[in-house]
Amino acid sequence: MRKINVFMIILLIGGITLTYLLWHKKNNDKAIIKPKETSINVSKNLEPPKDKLSVQEKLKQSKSNGSQLKIVLANRIQAFHPEPAVDSELISITLDHCLKLINPNNHERHTSYYKSLDNLSENQIKYKKDINDYCQNLNKTHPEYMLEREEDIKILRESVNKNTEIGKILSKHYNDETIKLEPSELAAKIQHLKSNDPNLLFKASSYFQAYLGEKLHNNIGIMIKSEDDNYIYLISESATDLFACDAGASCGQFSHLMSQYCVYRNLCGSDFNDILNNKMPEGIRSDIMLVFNYLKESFD
Amino acid sequence: MKKLIYLSVIVLILLAILIFLRKPKTNTNLLNEVSLAQQLETDTQLAKHVLNNNKTDIKEDVINSAEQNNIQKSKERSISYLTAYRESKQFSDCFQIYLTKEKGKDLISDYINKYDSYKQFRAKPTSVQLEYYQMYIDVCNALFLSDNGNLRESMRLIDKRFAELTPETEAEIALSKALEIETQLDEILSKIRNEQNGSNQLTDEQKKSNYKKQRTLIKEIETIYDRNDGDLSDGDFALVIKINEELRELKSVEDFEPNAEEIAYLQQQLPPLKNQLIELFKDHQTPDVFLIFANYLLSEYMTPTYFIEDINKKLGIYDTQYIRHLNKVIVPFIACALEFPCGPQSLLAIKHCTHPSGPVTSSCGKSIEEYYLEDLIGPNQMIDFNNYFNYLMDNYAQN
Numbered sequence: 201m202r203k204i205n206v207f208m209i210i211l212l213i214g215g216i217t218l219t220y221l222l223w224h225k226k227n228n229d230k231a232i233i234k235p236k237e238t239s240i241n242v243s244k245n246l247e248p249p250k251d252k253l254s255v256q257e258k259l260k261q262s263k264s265n266g267s268q269l270k271i272v273l274a275n276r277i278q279a280f281h282p283e284p285a286v287d288s289e290l291i292s293i294t295l296d297h298c299l300k301l302i303n304p305n306n307h308e309r310h311t312s313y314y315k316s317l318d319n320l321s322e323n324q325i326k327y328k329k330d331i332n333d334y335c336q337n338l339n340k341t342h343p344e345y346m347l348e349r350e351e352d353i354k355i356l357r358e359s360v361n362k363n364t365e366i367g368k369i370l371s372k373h374y375n376d377e378t379i380k381l382e383p384s385e386l387a388a389k390i391q392h393l394k395s396n397d398p399n400l401l402f403k404a405s406s407y408f409q410a411y412l413g414e415k416l417h418n419n420i421g422i423m424i425k426s427e428d429d430n431y432i433y434l435i436s437e438s439a440t441d442l443f444a445c446d447a448g449a450s451c452g453q454f455s456h457l458m459s460q461y462c463v464y465r466n467l468c469g470s471d472f473n474d475i476l477n478n479k480m481p482e483g484i485r486s487d488i489m490l491v492f493n494y495l496k497e498s499f500d
Numbered sequence: 501m502k503k504l505i506y507l508s509v510i511v512l513i514l515l516a517i518l519i520f521l522r523k524p525k526t527n528t529n530l531l532n533e534v535s536l537a538q539q540l541e542t543d544t545q546l547a548k549h550v551l552n553n554n555k556t557d558i559k560e561d562v563i564n565s566a567e568q569n570n571i572q573k574s575k576e577r578s579i580s581y582l583t584a585y586r587e588s589k590q591f592s593d594c595f596q597i598y599l600t601k602e603k604g605k606d607l608i609s610d611y612i613n614k615y616d617s618y619k620q621f622r623a624k625p626t627s628v629q630l631e632y633y634q635m636y637i638d639v640c641n642a643l644f645l646s647d648n649g650n651l652r653e654s655m656r657l658i659d660k661r662f663a664e665l666t667p668e669t670e671a672e673i674a675l676s677k678a679l680e681i682e683t684q685l686d687e688i689l690s691k692i693r694n695e696q697n698g699s700n701q702l703t704d705e706q707k708k709s710n711y712k713k714q715r716t717l718i719k720e721i722e723t724i725y726d727r728n729d730g731d732l733s734d735g736d737f738a739l740v741i742k743i744n745e746e747l748r749e750l751k752s753v754e755d756f757e758p759n760a761e762e763i764a765y766l767q768q769q770l771p772p773l774k775n776q777l778i779e780l781f782k783d784h785q786t787p788d789v790f791l792i793f794a795n796y797l798l799s800e801y802m803t804p805t806y807f808i809e810d811i812n813k814k815l816g817i818y819d820t821q822y823i824r825h826l827n828k829v830i831v832p833f834i835a836c837a838l839e840f841p842c843g844p845q846s847l848l849a850i851k852h853c854t855h856p857s858g859p860v861t862s863s864c865g866k867s868i869e870e871y872y873l874e875d876l877i878g879p880n881q882m883i884d885f886n887n888y889f890n891y892l893m894d895n896y897a898q899n
Contacts, residue, residue: 214509218512425878426876428876428881430825431825431881464821465820465821467819479819480822481815481884481887487880
């Protein structure tokens with residue numbers, strides 16, 4: 201009996217030791233997969249920026265942001281919406297083209313892309329001049345758009361109140377994978393966006409990525425019976441733009457939407473309906489209408 | 501009893517040894533990274549390859565050889581001018597395979613890791629796709645002519661082999677004429693590019709130095725990708741963006757004004773050459789001549805689509821993005837209509853079937869025409885596609 205007890209004790213100790221060694225080894229295996237030493241020295245001026253601030257630095261930063269926000273709020277004139285964060289979001293959505301034209305240094309990449317657009321049609325060349333005049337005029341006549349104050353627009357945008365439904369949507373709360381929306385709930389949220397301001401619909405796919413991203417893309421493919429990804433993307437973009445325009449969004453000749461279509465795609469016209477009916481051939485127009493009707497049925 | 505104790509101790513020691521000798525599982529995600537340099541250098545989209553790089557199929561007999569795993573190295577076969585040309589184009593298309601092999605990665609695992617990688621909900625390649633991808637690998641291996649695994653040497657050998665052959669058939673003679681026109685066009689386009697970006701103002705030494713800096717920066721990006729387990733950290737992402745900006749700055753020359761007159765003069769030399777291609781294609785409607793024709797007249801590389809006015813007024817298509825897209829889709833289809841190898845196991849079809857950017861499994865086992873008509877192009881899209889096809893055929897493919 202005693203000998204058996206000794207035997208059992210040895211087994212027990214051995215088992216515990218093995219378990220510990222296995223656990224320790226597992227942790228070491230993870231360490232093997234950690235970043236390895238590089239043989240090439242990354243130049244000093246290309247060292248990654250420090251991600252982490254100390255608690256004191258974070259507090260200091262938030263205090264300074266807070267006082268800046270107060271100043272911006274105190275001087276703010278409502279442009280489109282009473283809530284400052286929503287207002288600034290709308291300025292960014294509807295006047296992005298003017299912000300880039302008036303602040304070219306802040307958008308170097310955009311400007312250089314703009315410059316690299318060769319072989320523009322006469323319509324496009326004329327439009328580029330006209331849109332520049334339009335934005336400069338807007339800047340003079342509408343100070344509430346803050347077209348020279350991109351930093352202030354950013355500060356207001358960051359002040360979004362996440363306790364309101366619109367605040368949650370703008371904060372992309374519903375992109376959280378753990379939150380599942382039924383179709384009727386999604387439709388209600390789209391309606392909520394529309395009732396706040398239909399221009400917010402232009403960014404609906406970024407607010408509801410899980411439903412209006414890949415899933416919608418796949419559904420559109422099935423609807424129009426195409427596996428051509430690039431074509432499906434074209435249709436999806438135009439149909440969602442049409443949906444926003446139909447809801448009352450800004451789609452006139454000098455709107456941000458039309459500036460994109462004209463400058464980058466040579467689809468120039470008085471408004472989106474004009475280019476849809478007069479500048480698009482039958483096939484693609486039919487598919488855009490098919491998807492637009494689907495969006496209306498789903499979300500209106 | 502003592503024996504029992506000794507036995508249990510020995511068993512424990514053996515177990516401990518086994519545990520420490522067992523190799524850690526390689527995290528296959530480490531194989532997942534494609535360097536940015538490679539992404540910049542190659543693009544696996546079929547249409548872009550066909551359009552911009554004249555990627556073409558090789559003969560069915562090589563494919564059949566590959567399928568039967570009885571590959572005879574290309575250099576041992578006596579081949580025609582046309583086959584040698586197509587194989588040299590296909591060699592360029594296989595670059596990604598060769599680069600991946602050079603890094604010591606397993607090609608099939610690499611394909612699986614990259615498959616659908618840009619999507620939120622990733623699918624896996626099917627067994628049919630893996631089978632077809634293996635066929636593609638076999639074809640690329642058969643084209644690798646260097647015995648010592650040297651990529652540059654292989655490039656040299658395959659180009660040399662083509663250069664030593666003379667065209668014999670009518671189709672081959674037409675192709676050789678198209679290639680002469682292509683060389684002239686490339687020369688002028690290169691001069692235009694240099695005038696536009698100012699690189700013609702740099703000395704040879706400056707160009708060499710810029711090239712070296714470019715290589716160093718690209719290697720730094722590769723290192724950053726290599727040292728990350730999976731996604732780039734925020735810090736490394738910012739670093740990659742910064743390096744890309746440096747790369748862009750390297751390409752531009754400071755305090756430089758392009759010579760507009762010189763550029764205009766060079767651009768005037770393009771239409772006569774393009775018209776020569778149009779006439780050549782009208783007289784010799786072969787797929788290879790068409791692909792060269794398409795590369796310069798149906799793409800927007802440095803110049804607008806040649807028939808843009810007709811497309812606007814006769815077809816009612818103004819959208820440059822849509823035109824670009826239609827061109828990409830229609831070019832392989834027309835090549836197939838002109839009897840380019842497009843069968844179910846042709847390289848063109850294999851590439852559709854194994855496309856890593858998304859499942860196109862419906863294309864597997866179908867010819868290009870079947871795939872286009874049954875799956876790829878929807879009924880409404882077909883209206884525009886058909887109109888464009890008829891326009892090109894009626895105006896440029898009939899005498």
